[in-house]
Amino acid sequence: MNPFIIRLILISSVAAPVLGIAAEDIVTSAHPAHIPTLAASCSACHGTLGNAVKSGSVVDATPLAGESDVYLEQRLLDFRAGTRESTVMHHHAKGLTPEEIHQLALFFSRQEPEVRVAPTPQKLKAVNHE
Amino acid sequence: MSDLFERAFEMNRRNFIKASIASSALFMTVKSYAMGKTPPKGRVVVVGGGYAGTTAAKYIRMWSMGGIEVVVVEPSSQFVSCPMSNLVLGGSKSIHDLTFGYDLVKKNHGLTWVQDGVVAVNTHDKKVIMQRGELSYDRLIIASGIDFIYDDLPMLAGADAQQKVPHAWKAGWQTVNLRQQLEAMADGGVFVMHIPKLPYRCPPGPYERVCQVASYFKVYKPKSKIIVLDANAEIVSKKGLFAKAWSTQYAGMIDYRPNSAIEKLDLASKTIHTEFEQVTADVLNVIPPQRAGKPAQIADLLEEDYPWCEVDFLTYESKRARDVHVIGDSVASGLPKSAHMATSQARVCASAIVELMQGRLPDPAPVFANTCYSFVNDKEAMHVANVYRYDAAKKIMVSADGGGVSLAPSEKEGSYAAAWANNIWSDVLT
Structure with missing residues (x-):
């Protein structure tokens, strides 16, 4: 998409009121640890620093590391506005402020993409486990 | 400290120093990992190598640029995942698919x-005393998970009794035992499960377990029945979704009875007495009531009238001991005790510790996410997902608007649930 149009949608999505979140009550923390810690919370599905594991299953979580910040921000804003279909992401995006979404997009875009692996399962030892 | 331990520890230390030099160099080159300009110093001891403890250990190393020494104390040599372990009962997973070593996370992060x-635990002198030695700490993290309360179920406290009536609520051999009992049961038998009152580990877990056992019965033992005795007044998580899955996918098989706390249990006949009735099982699964795990009890971190640990939600520092932090299922948070929640708390705690050990204040308004999937059969899953934000007035984490559950279980979400597992295992264990 034309970057100008993306910017336009982006600005309008931010400006449009989003039902269900009392944005005026939320002051986004400007602490330098806020975004890296919040971003780390995404790793349960998207891998450490946004490097999702490729499992070869039918659908995988999207890798975020090194992705375009404009793209990531727009995706999150669309999930937040409910204009893009999702399974869980609308629940997450609606809980974030536009500033957090902007900063998260920047954070993940700056990460070096790397190959992450899931650990290899092993046989449970025959010790007396509870 | 015994000689043997001292030697082992000294060797570990030397390896650790080598590893930390290597990892510090690595982290220095990747500025985006770092939150400060100069690495902080000191030692953090983490008690417990589950989802919470291992995550905190890894992220403290990452965010301190390898500056903070992290020692993890864990009695088990293996990590066994509770998430996905109900699938062992359904038969689509083996316990060996959910068991991992700690080698990669140790090596990659110099733990x-x-x-x-x-x-x-001597919180005055800041020491952890173990069976084979002791460790001093600058800050201590207790990630002790859960412990079971047998005060009202004394007949289930022993290993022999649990062989007969497993809880299978910490993934491991009890999970395998329960699966074997289901396999050995004749078609037409009765599986009875008892659910304790909230709070307990994994609120949707018992209801997912019902689905898994039902999915096994549906194919292999279609004449069998499931009776659910729930001490709660209703299904406590994903209620509409579970009720619908039971009535559509397993019609006539599941008999759900709310407000059915155990009053008496006869082990020999596997008979449960509730206030209203008595129910006899062919296979019996009693999930006992729970409290914060043993290390938290040893360190005297539980409240007098509530068996969980109160913390400051900006740092996860215990309200009962300075420089001692509690994370994961042991915390009295009022939030679901899930693996993702445990890791989210662990990262906020790790971040706060790195800040505090550099003489700075932690983030005054942390935000984190929780996603929890439940499988209704071997392929279809559904979620509950929420963002939690710090409420400065109430001083607790509260659910942000916009959270919620799936419209219906689906194979697509089953696939995402598998991706969730692979990614969280990768994040925690590598």
């Missing part, structure tokens, strides 16, 4: 690892 059990 010192002590395989031992904690026997005492």
Whole structure:
């Protein structure tokens, strides 16, 4: 998409009121640890620093590391506005402020993409486990 | 400290120093990992190598640029995942698919690892005493998970009794035992499960377990029945979704009885007495009531009238002991005790510790996410997902608007649930 149009949608999505979140009550923390810690919370599905594991299953979580910040921000804003279909992401995006979404997009875009692996399962030892 | 332990520890230390030099160099080159300009110093001891403890250990190393020494004390040599372990009962997973070693996370992040059990914690002198030695700390993290309360179920406290009536609520051999009992049961038998009152580990877990056992019965033992005795007044998580899955996918098989706390249990006949009735099982699964895990009890971190640990939600520092942090299922948070929640708390705690050990204040308004999937059969899953934000007035984490559950279970979400597992295992264990 034309970057100008993306910017336009982006600005309008931010400006449009989003039902269900009392944005005026939320002051986004400007602490330098806020975004890296919040971003780390995404790793349960998207891998450490946004490097999702490729499992070869039918659908995988999207890798975020090194992705375009404009793209990531727009995706999150669309999930937040409910204009893009999702399974869980609308629940997450609606809980974030536009500033957090902007900063998260920047954070993940700056990460070096790397190959992450899931650990290899092993046989449970025959010790007396509870 | 015994000689043997001292030697083992010294060797560990030397390896650790080598590893930390290597990892510090690595982290220095990747500025985006770092939150400060100069690495902080000091030692953090983490008690417990589950989802919460291992995550905190890894992220403290990452965010301190390898500056903070982290020692993990964990009695088990293996990590067994509770998430996905109900699928062992359904038959689509083996316990060996959910069991992992700690080698990669130790090596990749220069963690010192002590395989031992904690026997005492001296919060005054800042020491952890183990069976084979002791460790001093600048800050201590207790990630002790859950412990079971047998006060009202004394007949289930022993290993022999649990062989007969497993809880299978910490993934491991009890999970395998329960699956074997289901396999050995004749078609037309009765599986009875008892659910304790909230709060307990994994609120949707018992209801997912019902689905998994039902999915096995549906194919292999279609004449069998499931009776659910729930001490709660209703299904406590994903209620509409579970009720619908039971009535559509397993019609006539599941008999759900709310407000059915155990009053008496006869082990020999596997008979449960509730206030209203008595129910006899062919296979019986009693999930006992729970409290914060043993290390938290040893360190005297539980509240007098509530068996969980109160913390400051900006740092996860215990309200009962300075420089001692509690994370994961042991915390009295009022939030679901899930693996993702445990890791989210762990990262906020790790971040706060790195800040505090550099003489800075932690983030005054942390935000984190929780996603929890439940499988209704071997392929279809559904979620509950929420963002939690710090409420400065109430001083707790509260659910942000916009959270919620799936419209319906689906194979697509089953696939995402598998991706969730692979990614969280990768994040925690590598």
